[in-house]
Amino acid sequence: MDAIDQSILRALQSDSSRSIAELAEIVGASTSSCHRRIKSLESAGFIAGYSAVLDPQRLGLKLHAFVEITLESQSRGAMESFEKAVCGFDDILECHLTTGQADYILRLAAHDLEQFDRVHRECLSLLPGVSAMRSSFAIRTIKQWRGYPTG
Amino acid sequence: MDAIDQSILRALQSDSSRSIAELAEIVGASTSSCHRRIKSLESAGFIAGYSAVLDPQRLGLKLHAFVEITLESQSRGAMESFEKAVCGFDDILECHLTTGQADYILRLAAHDLEQFDRVHRECLSLLPGVSAMRSSFAIRTIKQWRGYPTG
DNA sequence: AGTGAAATGGACAAATA
DNA sequence: TATTTGTCCATTTCACT
Numbered sequence: 001m002d003a004i005d006q007s008i009l010r011a012l013q014s015d016s017s018r019s020i021a022e023l024a025e026i027v028g029a030s031t032s033s034c035h036r037r038i039k040s041l042e043s044a045g046f047i048a049g050y051s052a053v054l055d056p057q058r059l060g061l062k063l064h065a066f067v068e069i070t071l072e073s074q075s076r077g078a079m080e081s082f083e084k085a086v087c088g089f090d091d092i093l094e095c096h097l098t099t100g101q102a103d104y105i106l107r108l109a110a111h112d113l114e115q116f117d118r119v120h121r122e123c124l125s126l127l128p129g130v131s132a133m134r135s136s137f138a139i140r141t142i143k144q145w146r147g148y149p150t151g
Numbered sequence: 152m153d154a155i156d157q158s159i160l161r162a163l164q165s166d167s168s169r170s171i172a173e174l175a176e177i178v179g180a181s182t183s184s185c186h187r188r189i190k191s192l193e194s195a196g197f198i199a200g201y202s203a204v205l206d207p208q209r210l211g212l213k214l215h216a217f218v219e220i221t222l223e224s225q226s227r228g229a230m231e232s233f234e235k236a237v238c239g240f241d242d243i244l245e246c247h248l249t250t251g252q253a254d255y256i257l258r259l260a261a262h263d264l265e266q267f268d269r270v271h272r273e274c275l276s277l278l279p280g281v282s283a284m285r286s287s288f289a290i291r292t293i294k295q296w297r298g299y300p301t302g
Numbered sequence: 303a304g305t306g307a308a309a310t311g312g313a314c315a316a317a318t319a
Numbered sequence: 320t321a322t323t324t325g326t327c328c329a330t331t332t333c334a335c336t
Contacts, residue, residue, distance in 0.1 A: 012203035016167070019308065030325045035310075048206040052163035055199040056299050064247065066256055083293045095294040096215065100287035105217055109299055136251035142234045143246040146297055148207050148260055170333060186335075 001046075004029055006150040008037055009046065013147035016050050053146065056109060063110040064138035067124065068102035072131040081128050089123040102134070152197075155180055157301040159188055160197065164298035167201050204297065207260060214261040215289035218275065219253035223282040232279050240274040253285070 007027045011018070018026075024034040041047050056062075071078055079097075086095045086106070094107035110116040124133065158178045162169070169177075175185040192198050207213075222229055230248075237246045237257070245258035261267040275284065 017201040050168040096289035098287040136249040138247040
């Protein structure tokens with residue numbers, strides 16, 4: 001994992017549709033070396049896969065929400081049933097067990113407040129063992145980088 | 152945007168490295184139809200691009216943090232200089248202006264607590280106009296879906 | 303279904319360390 | 320010496336028309 005590998009990862013994170021020839025020019029290596037490096041980055045597990053990046057605005061998903069949730073009980077059973085329920089809802093994009101005041105942080109996307117209300121009634125309020133819930137809405141996104149720093 | 156388009160988007164979000172022939176079989180359409188649909192989804196702006204998905208664990212980024220930040224002043228100048236500073240730091244993966252108690256929600260990745268401490272000192276504490284900061288760490292990720300529901 | 307571009311994989315010499 | 324790289328090469332897969 002040298003500087004060239006890192007810049008390959010950076011380039012592939014921002015645009016994976018480039019040909020190897022283009023990529024090779026960007027990172028300053030030959031096409032064959034570049035190809036070899038990509039294959040080893042894949043098999044070494046640094047690259048987990050490739051995906052299309054959709055535009056949430058264009059899909060009409062104008063509302064982003066963060067929901068902090070505290071459970072009534074931190075018993076194993078309560079957490080397991082909560083987590084299982086969370087995984088079943090497609091509108092819940094992310095869920096992390098966290099330190100701090102809340103127990104879980106969730107990230108949601110919805111079309112508008114009306115649909116969020118429906119999600120709230122049909123998903124969030126059905127989650128078992130919830131004692132407190134605090135929602136924040138994203139008014140504006142300053143920065144959204146789906147990737148990770150490579151070093 | 153019919154059911155087939157939606158399932159194309161779903162399939163491309165989970166794995167964009169499939170060939171059009173594979174994709175066509177998954178969504179139940181001919182390869183040529185599938186190809187035409189992808190092209191129009193791209194030019195209509197639903198597909199913003201393609202990217203490699205890296206494994207943060209494999210990169211050694213074992214620490215995910217959420218930081219809620221309140222500014223001393225909500226004046227335009229204070230917010231602009233805060234936001235500009237945020238965009239300059241690669242360790243800050245996401246930043247949203249939000250409703251609720253806090254003003255901003257940030258998402259960070261770091262190798263470990265030690266590096267997070269360095270990020271804290273070298274990035275977060277340098278952000279201008281901050282009055283309060285509350286960090287939560289992800290102990291465990293229950294669910295992480297980078298994509299969006301397609302309808 | 304056909305065309306052309308690009309990915310894939312191999313062999314070998316040069317370079318690097 | 321051993322590992323990596325760059326320049327050919329052949330084959331084949333696949334996007335695109």
